[in-house]
Amino acid sequence: xxxxxxxxxxxxxxxxxxxxxxxxxxxxxxxxxxxxxxxxxxxxxxxxxxxxxxxxxxxxxxxxxxxxxxxxxxxxxxxxxxxxxxxxxxxxxxxxxxxxxxxxxxxxxxxxxxxxxxxxxxxxxxxxxxxxxxxxxxxxxxxxxxxxxxxxxxxxxxxxxxxxxxxxxxxxxxxxxxxxxxxxxxxxxxxxxxxxxxxxxxxxxxxxxxxxxxxxxxxxxxxxxxxxxxxxxxxxxxxxxxxxxxxxxxxxxxxxxxxxxxxxxxxxxxxxxxxxxxxxxxxxxxxxxxxxxxxxxxxxxxxxxxxxxxxxxxxxxxxxxxxxxxxxxxxxxxxxxxxxxxxxxxxxxxxxxxxxxxxxxxxxxxxxxxxxxxxxxxxxxxx
Amino acid sequence: xxxxxxxxxxxxxxxxxxxxxxxxxxxxxxxxxxxxxxxxxxxxxxxxxxxxxxxxxxxxxxxxxxxxxxxxxxxxxxxxxxxxxxxxxxxxxxxxxxxxxxxxxxxxxxxxxxxxxxxxxxxxxxxxxxxxxxxxxxxxxxxxxxxxxxxxxxxxxxxxxxxxxxxxxxxxxxxxxxxxxxxxxxxxxxxxxxxxxxxxxxxxxxxxxxxxxxxxxxxxxxxxxxxxxxxxxxxxxxxxxxxxxxxxxxxxxxxxxxxxxxxxxxxxxxxxxxxxxxxxxxxxxxxxxxxxxx
Numbered sequence: 001x002x003x004x005x006x007x008x009x010x011x012x013x014x015x016x017x018x019x020x021x022x023x024x025x026x027x028x029x030x031x032x033x034x035x036x037x038x039x040x041x042x043x044x045x046x047x048x049x050x051x052x053x054x055x056x057x058x059x060x061x062x063x064x065x066x067x068x069x070x071x072x073x074x075x076x077x078x079x080x081x082x083x084x085x086x087x088x089x090x091x092x093x094x095x096x097x098x099x100x101x102x103x104x105x106x107x108x109x110x111x112x113x114x115x116x117x118x119x120x121x122x123x124x125x126x127x128x129x130x131x132x133x134x135x136x137x138x139x140x141x142x143x144x145x146x147x148x149x150x151x152x153x154x155x156x157x158x159x160x161x162x163x164x165x166x167x168x169x170x171x172x173x174x175x176x177x178x179x180x181x182x183x184x185x186x187x188x189x190x191x192x193x194x195x196x197x198x199x200x201x202x203x204x205x206x207x208x209x210x211x212x213x214x215x216x217x218x219x220x221x222x223x224x225x226x227x228x229x230x231x232x233x234x235x236x237x238x239x240x241x242x243x244x245x246x247x248x249x250x251x252x253x254x255x256x257x258x259x260x261x262x263x264x265x266x267x268x269x270x271x272x273x274x275x276x277x278x279x280x281x282x283x284x285x286x287x288x289x290x291x292x293x294x295x296x297x298x299x300x301x302x303x304x305x306x307x308x309x310x311x312x313x314x315x316x317x318x319x320x321x322x323x324x325x326x327x328x329x330x331x332x333x334x335x336x337x338x339x340x341x342x343x344x345x346x347x348x349x350x351x352x353x354x355x356x357x358x359x360x361x362x363x364x365x366x367x368x369x370x371x372x373x374x375x376x377x378x379x380x381x382x383x
Numbered sequence: 384x385x386x387x388x389x390x391x392x393x394x395x396x397x398x399x400x401x402x403x404x405x406x407x408x409x410x411x412x413x414x415x416x417x418x419x420x421x422x423x424x425x426x427x428x429x430x431x432x433x434x435x436x437x438x439x440x441x442x443x444x445x446x447x448x449x450x451x452x453x454x455x456x457x458x459x460x461x462x463x464x465x466x467x468x469x470x471x472x473x474x475x476x477x478x479x480x481x482x483x484x485x486x487x488x489x490x491x492x493x494x495x496x497x498x499x500x501x502x503x504x505x506x507x508x509x510x511x512x513x514x515x516x517x518x519x520x521x522x523x524x525x526x527x528x529x530x531x532x533x534x535x536x537x538x539x540x541x542x543x544x545x546x547x548x549x550x551x552x553x554x555x556x557x558x559x560x561x562x563x564x565x566x567x568x569x570x571x572x573x574x575x576x577x578x579x580x581x582x583x584x585x586x587x588x589x590x591x592x593x594x595x596x597x598x599x600x601x602x603x604x605x606x607x608x609x610x611x612x613x614x615x616x617x618x619x620x621x622x623x624x625x626x627x628x629x630x631x632x633x634x635x636x637x638x639x640x641x642x643x644x645x646x647x648x649x650x651x652x653x654x655x656x657x658x659x660x661x662x663x664x665x666x667x668x669x670x671x672x673x674x675x676x677x
Contacts, residue, residue, distance in 0.1 A: 049475070055475070055478075102658050102661075102662065105661075105662075105665045106661055106665055107665070108474065109412070109418050109616070109620055110616055110620075110661060110665060110666065110667070112418065112478070113612055113613060113615075113616035113657065114616075114654075114657055114658060114661060116609060116612065117609065117613055117650070117653055117654045117657050118654055120606065120609050120650050120653075120654075121650035121651045121653060121654040122651075124647050124648065124649075124650045124651050125651070127647040128645055128647040128648060128651075239605065239609070243482055243486075246479075246482070247479065247482065247483075250475070250479050254475070289489075289490045289491075289492075289493030289494045289498065289601070290490070290494065291490075292486055292487075292489060292490030292493065293486075293487055293490035293491055293494065294490075295486055295490070296483045296484065296485070296486035296487030296488075296489075296490055297483070297487060298483075299479055299480070299482065299483030299486065300465055300480050300483040300484065300487065303469070303476050303479045303480050303483065304465070304468050304469070304476075304480065307472065307473075307476055
């Protein structure tokens with residue numbers, strides 16, 4: 001039933017995008033392709049952070065793996081595009097499995113540190129083995145539009161189609177996964193890993209599987225970005241990309257796939273908008289830095305004022321499922337507090353008591369999480 | 384043999400800088416359970432302040448002191464204005480806020496000072512010492528010795544502050560148990576601000592010490608920050624001594640890798656060292672024994 005619902009929404013969205021893509025000029029088609037690719041990566045990361053309760057500051061590394069796999073497969077083996085994209089996802093998933101096994105014992109800041117180092121270290125591979133990966137220049141390749149679309153069909157429109165179809169498939173798969181047993185187990189793990197283990201769940205295997213799913217999504221996203229730009233360079237997969245993915249997850253709304261769509265749109269469309277804005281208002285000297293400043297400000301303000309992100313705001317505006325929205329955010333909060341708090345210390349509690357505003361916020365959070373426990377069947381089951 | 388000595392000394396000198404960055408992270412982590420991702424950006428900004436003072440005709444040492452003082456102020460101000468409101472919220476909020484700060488500071492530096500690379504003066508000569516015919520390499524230059532000495536001095540002063548002064552006792556009490564400390568009349572909020580201020584100072588010191596090697600541009604501290612973070616994680620985020628030992632291990636091993644294996648590999652080697660250490664000690668080398676549930 002859920003499968004039918006998700007499929008229905010996806011097919012509807014696909015038709016709208018199909019109608020839309022032919023109306024856009026080629027630059028907008030290029031941007032649409034980028035948004036679709038980014039949404040996949042952000043959705044994968046929101047599964048890892050918001051649903052399974054682990055952090056990664058290094059997801060750009062898995063996009064790097066996906067992008068270079070695509071370039072190498074197209075250049076050397078000349079596989080059909082669909083197969084290349086799937087294979088890139090699989091390769092990135094294997095990389096995620098390796099990282100996940102290493103990371104399964106790590107918590108909070110230690111996991112953050114390991115993934116951060118991964119994002120910094122992996123692009124160095126391209127410089128060390130220049131013969132294979134092309135060094136600083138990266139790799140260039142070509143894809144062509146399939147013959148049945150006719151000779152005059154725009155390449156950018158074809159790229160936008162490919163990216164949008166992949167994004168819709170990925171979102172349907174993820175949405176179903178989150179509604180399935182696996183998704184419930186991840187949430188149980190996030191909310192209380194001791195309880196999850198006592199209930200018979202294999203905690204380590206669940207952690208690794210979340211890493212694999214998330215890395216495979218990032219790999220497909222990297223592959224699609226490569227197909228859109230027709231090249232891959234180490235400069236496209238810097239630490240900045242990883243941090244942008246993380247911020248898109250939070251800005252969109254942690255733990256919600258709809259939020260991932262918002263996050264992807266912001267990530268691609270807002271920086272050029274800010275650059276144009278700065279240029280048209282006479283800030284020319286450091287105009288490249290203006291979007292960076294705006295981006296940093298937005299992050300801080302959103303986090304301090306709207307911690308549930310855009311999707312949280314949308315839900316509140318619509319008055320839809322309010323307890324679920326806040327409840328989910330606070331459930332994530334509790335999981336994070338557990339992970340980051342050292343044994344035998346109550347720093348977090350002490351800081352909350354430090355000022356009255358903080359303790360009031362903590363109070364509402366507890367109330368909200370109790371509401372969530374009452375209405376979330378999955379959470380109830382693990383207690 | 385000569386190469387080995389050069390690499391070791393150079394590694395110790397680099398490691399001291401990673402240790403300083405790690406130490407500043409540990410200071411904040413112990414007090415507030417926040418990882419300050421903006422630490423590198425703050426150090427970059429204070430180095431810009433120093434170069435402006437030096438270019439305006441001030442001496443190197445005037446720039447040095449002003450950089451450290453502005454690091455102190457910047458740390459305190461950022462804690463009070465943007466980090467304090469995240470207290471008691473999920474830790475991811477603080478992560479995102481400090482990452483936002485990093486982006487903001489780097490963007491602001493780009494707007495104010497431009498994104499061109501600037502050269503930056505070192506404290507003393509960077510020519511290495513010689514024992515007879517045996518060159519010891521840049522790791523034995525007066526600047527390198529000054530680097531090691533100033534980081535060790537800063538760490539020593541911090542240890543004295545924490546151990547032998549009433550303020551240090553209050554800071555330790557707040558980090559150990561904020562609630563109890565508060566009940567005993569400690570102004571925990573002020574201790575947190577002080578911890579950030581001290582971390583800002585140590586970070587600014589690291590910036591002054593490393594920038595002569597890296598040049599100065601808005602992202603100049605990024606890789607230093609990552610390696611300093613790695614050093615702190617290797618050592619165990621709760622342990623100041625761990626940060627220094629972690630920094631030295633990382634600095635020396637990375638220098639061997641760049642010297643003997645390949646110059647493009649330090650980051651990969653850093654990742655390998657980090658993963659290996661964390662496989663056997665998931666909370667770092669110097670972590671106190673902690674129970675974990677699963």
